[in-house]
Amino acid sequence: MQSSVLSGKTYFIRTFGCQMNMHDSERVSGLLDSCGCLEVAEPAEADIVIFMTCCVREAADTRLYGQCSSCKSLPAPPGGKRVIAVGGCIAQRDGAGLLTNLDNVDVIFGTASIAHVAELLEQAFVEGGHHIRCEEKDSGAATDMPWHRAENYRAWVPIMTGCNNFCSYCIVPYVRGREKSRSFEKIVDEVTGLVRIGVREITLLGQNVNSYGRDLFGTPRFAELLRAVGDTGIERIFFTSSHPKDLLPETIDAMAEVPAVMPQLHLAVQSGSSRILKLMNRRYTREQYLALIDQVRERIPDIALSTDIIVGFPGETEEDFEQTLSLAEQVGYAHAFTFIYSKRAGTPAATIEDPTPRDVILERFNRLVKVIEDGAYAYNQHDLHTVVPMLVEGTSKKDATRLLGKSPKNQTVHAPIPEGYTVDELIGKIVDVDVDRARTWYLSGTVVGSPR
Structure with missing residues (x-):
């Protein structure tokens, strides 16, 4: 799909947030490629600068305002x-x-x-x-757009969009809409096509894949x-995100029995x-989570x-926090994303008042980070x-x-480049x-045997 207006123009995309945002960026990039555009490495080189945003935490707003404003000082493109x-x-x-704070923005498009x-x-x-175009309902057209992937061996595959959970702190259902699943056949066909072109690893994406x-x-x-x-021949399958309330026994069985499903689970x-x-x-409850x-x-x-x-x-007491610490110690996570609560209007x-001093929250956060680090270190010793x-x-x-890469358990692994091979x-x-x-x-070590 060539566009006479866009053909030959350069573009730069900066992405904030989750894997779903990153996949959306791949789709936007693929669409621009099909219009005859060319991706460049820096905003200063681009005729089109696109910011793909996340609003889960307040810091994302601040970063967007700063980076959009910095575009005002860029030299004009050719x-x-x-x-x-x-x-x-x-x-x-x-x-x-957005135009109230960002008067240099020309185009605004929603999820x-x-x-x-x-x-x-x-x-x-x-x-x-x-x-501006910010439709409330997702037609599903985005999942049929072409994509531009940075890696030819790995791909994200969206299986659904939106969320029905309405966790009290989370803005996602309001900006991603209600759950909308892609057809079973389209997903399997897409993965089959990816295998055909040499993709070895996929991540199935959804706000709550378990539903x-x-x-x-x-x-x-x-x-x-x-x-x-798993029957398509793909070698590695990851998925995210999983909500504990919907993690069913049959899903756990499939994880255990399908060889391509990697032994890793993100369970917030x-x-x-x-x-x-x-x-x-x-x-x-805490007890239900630990039983899972x-x-x-x-x-x-x-x-x-x-x-x-x-x-x-809001309202978290020292006793509540100690319960979090003890759960983290009991589970022994291989990795965790830890956040200080960010109020989202x-x-x-956002309406709950919280008298807890900021320095108390920071001290608790640092204690949690130490527990997570100790658990991750202990977990990695299993592979020594x-x-x-x-x-x-x-x-x-x-x-x-x-070399840098990932294990089947999504651990980062390092090793010297073996003699006789180049990185490429x-x-x-x-x-x-x-x-x-x-x-x-x-993890770190030495390459043994031949690549495959």
Whole structure:
């Protein structure tokens, strides 16, 4: 689909937030490629600058305002006109309201409107002015758009959009809409096509993958989807995110029985206090969460568990926080994303008053980080003096002579480039690493055998 207006123009995309945002950026990039545009590495080189935004935490707003404003000082592009666009969750939430703080933005498109990016950009170049499209309902057209992937061996595959959970602190249901599952056949066909072109690893994406299919079939069919995707010949399957209330026994069975499903599970707990979980509208208790962990480990004993935890939710007491610490110690996460609560206007939690001093919340946060680090270090010791298959991604940022990649448990792995090979020859290959060093956030060792 060539566009006479956009053809030959350069573009730059900066993405904030989750994997779903990153995949949306791939779709926007693919659409612009099909219009004859060319991606560049810096905003100063671009005729089109696009910010794909996240609004889960307040810091994302601040970053967007700063980076958009910095575009004002960029030199004019060769064509004389630069179009600034904002997409994603902040765009969906604020719409035209963004122009109050960002008067240099030309195009605003919401999460359900990315299929219309090209026409909005064309209008901005031809007509000038502001062009805004923030539809409430997702037509699903975005999942059929072309994509531009940075890696030819790995891909994100969206299986659903939106969320029905309405956790009291979370803005996502308001900016991503209600759950909408893609058809079973489209997902399997997409993965089959990816296998055909050499993709080895996929991540199935959704705000709550465990409820996949509920809107289509009346009951979740995520376990069935995992088995069908595993039959395509794909070598590695990850998925995110999983809500504990919807993690069914049949899904745990599929994880254990489908060889391509990697032994890693991200299961966000958010708090270890049942009282706080109720205030968060998470719809499970501490005891139910820990019982799930036991069920998963019974079927997949060495699984790597990761999570999200919020510190400082309004009304959290020291006793509540101690419950979170003890849960983290009991589970022993391989990795965790820890956050200080960020008030999001429009969510129920934003109306809850909290007298807890900021320095108390920071002190609790630091205590939690220490527990998480200790658990991650202990978990990684299980792989010391074992051979771990690593999917090579490139080289370490700190040392270009060392390979960097991921294990089946999503651990970062480092190893010297083996003699006789170049990095380019190894990217996308799987190499076995004999691990002689296990640290908190990575494994390190020596490549043994031949790449495959």
